[in-house]
Amino acid sequence: MAEPRYRTVAADLILVEPLDIFTAVFHRPSGITHLLSEPAPQIMEALVPAPLTLAALVQFLTQRFDLDAADAATTLQARLDELEAVGLVDRL
Amino acid sequence: MGRAVTASARLVAMLRDPGNAHALGLSEWMDVVTVARAELLLGTLAHRLDGLAVTAEVRAVLDDARAEASEVRRTALWEANRVAHALAGLGVPVILLKGTAFVAAGLAAGQGRSIGDCDILLPKAVLPAAEAALAEAGWEWVKPDAYDDLYYRRWMHELPPLIHRDRDRMLDVHHTILPPTARPTPDATALIADAVPLGGGLAILSHNDMLIHAAAHLFADGDLSGGLRNLWDIHALVVEGGADGLAQRAAQHGLGFAVDRAMRLSHALYATPVAPRWQRLTIPDRIFRRRMLARDGWGRGRHPLTRLAFYVRSHLIRMPLPLLLRHLWIKWRKGRAAPASG
Amino acid sequence: MRVGPVGYRLGSDWRAPIAAIEALYRDYPKPDFADYTVRLEAEHVWRRWIRPSVRIGGDYRLPEAAPLPLGQGLLAAELGMNLQMALGHRRHLLLHAAVVERDGRAVIMSGISGAGKSTLALLLAQQGWRFLSDEFALIEPDTGLVVPFPRPVSLKNESLSVIPAGSRVGPLLAGTPKGDIRHVAPSVEALAAMDRPAKPVLILFPRFGFPAATRVLPPAESFVRLTQASTNYVALGEAGFRAMVRLRSTVPAIAFDYPDGPSGVAAVEALWAAL
Structure with a gap:
């Protein structure tokens, strides 16, 4: 099976309000407000141009942020699973 | 008929013929709003009256009700989406029931409707896998109680109720539309075989099966509370999709009696267009109608004796008598054994 | 009575709570239409007279809410009005x-x-x-x-001393679940x-x-x-x-x-x- 790619929810389905230590995201289809802390908002932003595999996402984010490359895959997978469970990210 | 019009009857008249809304005085409106809230029909009424001239005070309440209904709809659709997501691996569509089905399919019966739990129907064979997949996705049992659990599994038509740990929404997973112990035993295989796919892993019952389920729900499930709302579901389904082949299908499920009565009552209360044989109420029908129209302008049920009779009846219809006694006995013993438990 | 944008209608199985509310709300407008209905009900028919206790009913209610003694009927009415807002109000x-x-x-x-x-x-x-x-x-x-x-403002216990002289007040409700309470219009x-x-x-x-x-x-x-x-x-x-x-x-x-x-x-x- 090909490695899954992750797609972020369409921009018109969310309202985003950056606060200081987290970002409040109102998800229209569910009516739920999510309070996202790093790196969840960064993941969602990275997926805006196009869906990415986990490996591509790790590469993209470690280039831009101070992430430990060794742990990054595990951390990002856990965050992706959480984002997928609440409907902010789809697995393709 | 020479007797005072109850507030419930006024509500029914307004649902039937919204064009007369302007004729109502403010104090009558107050009664109608109160009764509509008690019957969970305010959102439906607000949709029926959308665009019609009413006074500002009333319009504000109706606007609120429409806004609330759209939030209810959003929440219900999302819950269905999450259930389908969790059960995608089962390889069978999730058949939505009742209110969630109406809004997912965009039916008139869903407009403004109140929706509580998410009710779904699955083939009995997939229930163990469904249970595991739902637990994996964050659903938990509402009551972790061994007896209730066993009771549900052996005698009821659904898994014990589930609740999602983050979203706090209840989910009822059915494998048929009436308890296996109830006298009518609907043909669950046919219900599932004839379900209509909606896409996204979701489906709804066929039109006639939705009607039959609504009728079964009206008389067999619960104590007729919310009867006006359930009957409105039937009315709206018939107006939108007719009733061709309904009687035959109802007979196949052993629910001809319930469907006949539901159609007669729907015609009598909401002027639903039905075949001539459903246009006359029987004597027992009139008792049902009386019960459904019992609320006064303060939202109180007005015939406590009729209501108690109906409570006992509703228990009887779900379970044959010896089983009912056994159930009450165990409940009673449990109550005695643990008086302090909440 | 009307409070700001919200109209209330209050019904009771007893006269006393209505009288208390009427006195406390004397200067409020009386609208023709109520957004919310509050009912103060006896738990059983006979409890209207014997050890009367008030169950808070209305358009929106908490099924598990404990009833209050009739002497605290005013508090029950106020709680009932709060409940309608907390559970039902969507306009604000x-x-x-x-x-x-x-x-x-x-x-x-x-x-x-x-x-x-x-x-x-x-x-x-x-x-x-x-x-x-x-x-x-x-x-x-x-x-x-x-x-x-x-x-009306509901003041409890030690705060009761700040009530200004000449205010329109309700009766002192002693021994409520929240202590001693008095309402000030x-x-x-x-x-x-x-x-x-x-x-x-x-x-x-x-x-x-x-x-x-x-x-x-x-x-x-x-x-x-x-x-x-x-x-x-x-x-x-x-x-x-x-x-x-x-x-x-x-x-x-x-x-x-x-x-x-x-x-x-x-x-x-x-x-x-x-x-």
């Missing part, structure tokens, strides 16, 4: 808060019961502030304005202005009985505190989110501790003047 974003206003600029004081917001509101009203609300701040989603909802001026909204300029989270201190809340903390203080944020959906974001981003939020009433009043006036 509701914050559990007291609101006062001066020069058209409103201060929202939010906090759990016991934080002293009612007492502060009453003390500020005696210093020339207009009283808008004791229990709920009603934020209009379209404008962000705070709409007056001047119900807002001034006639506050009631006369109940249809005039105000622009919120300051959100305070007061705490009574601590050494004086103030702390400006960072955005995330004030967002979380405000959503926790709201009884209908979730139910309002997108409108709630938009109203909350606007309130949070346009109105500064400050947590402040105060040791006693007079220093609390002085602190609110200083914070307001410093804006």
Whole structure:
């Protein structure tokens, strides 16, 4: 099976309000407000141009942020699973 | 008929013929709003009256009700989406029931409707896998109680109720539309075989099966509370999709009696267009109608004796008598054994 | 009776609670239409006379709410009116808060019961502030304005001493689940202005009985505190989110501790003047 790619929810389905230590995201289809802390908002932003595999996402984010490359895959997978469970990210 | 019009009857008249809304005085409106809230029909009424001239005070309440209904709809659709997501691996569509089905399919019966739990129907064979997949996705049992659990599994038509740990929404997973112990035993295989796919892993019952389920729900499930709302579901389904082949299908499920009565009552209360044989109420029908129209302008049920009779009846219809006694006995013993438990 | 934008209708199986409400609400407008109905009901028919106890009913209710003795019927009515708002009201974003206003600029004081917001509101009203609300701040989603909802103030225990002379008060309700309670009707001026909204300029989270201190809340903390203080944020959906974001981003939020009433009043006036 090909490695899954992750797609972020369409921009018109969310309202985003950056606060200081987290970002409040109102998800229209569910009516739920999510309070996202790093790196969840960064993941969602990275997926805006196009869906990415986990490996591509790790590469993209470690280039831009101070992430430990060794742990990054595990951390990002856990965050992706959480984002997928609440409907902010789809697995393709 | 020479007797005072109850507030419930006024509500029914307004649902039937919204064009007369302007004729109502403010104090009558107050009664109608109160009764509509008690019957969970305010959102439906607000949709029926959308665009019609009413006074500002009333319009504000109706606007609120429409806004609330759209939030209810959003929440219900999302819950269905999450259930389908969790059960995608089962390889069978999730058949939505009742209110969630109406809004997912965009039916008139869903407009403004109140929706509580998410009710779904699955083939009995997939229930163990469904249970595991739902637990994996964050659903938990509402009551972790061994007896209730066993009771549900052996005698009821659904898994014990589930609740999602983050979203706090209840989910009822059915494998048929009436308890296996109830006298009518609907043909669950046919219900599932004839379900209509909606896409996204979701489906709804066929039109006639939705009607039959609504009728079964009206008389067999619960104590007729919310009867006006359930009957409105039937009315709206018939107006939108007719009733061709309904009687035959109802007979196949052993629910001809319930469907006949539901159609007669729907015609009598909401002027639903039905075949001539459903246009006359029987004597027992009139008792049902009386019960459904019992609320006064303060939202109180007005015939406590009729209501108690109906409570006992509703228990009887779900379970044959010896089983009912056994159930009450165990409940009673449990109550005695643990008086302090909440 | 009508309180700001909300009309109520109250029914009871007994005469006494209605009489108490009529006395306390004497100066309120009597509308032809009620948004919400509250019913005070006997638990059983015979409990109307024998050890009468009041169950709070109405359009919206909590099934598990414990009944109150008939002597506390006024409290039951007030709780019933609060319940309709908390469970049913969708027209405004509701914050559990007291609101006062001066020069058209409103201060929202939010906090759990016991934080002293009612007492502060009453003390500020005696210093020339207009009283808008004791229990709920009603934020209009379209404008962000705070709409007056001047119900009687409910004062408890040691706060009872701040009731100004000449106020219209309810009976002293001793031994309620929350201690001794007395209701104080807002001034006639506050009631006369109940249809005039105000622009919120300051959100305070007061705490009574601590050494004086103030702390400006960072955005995330004030967002979380405000959503926790709201009884209908979730139910309002997108409108709630938009109203909350606007309130949070346009109105500064400050947590402040105060040791006693007079220093609390002085602190609110200083914070307001410093804006």
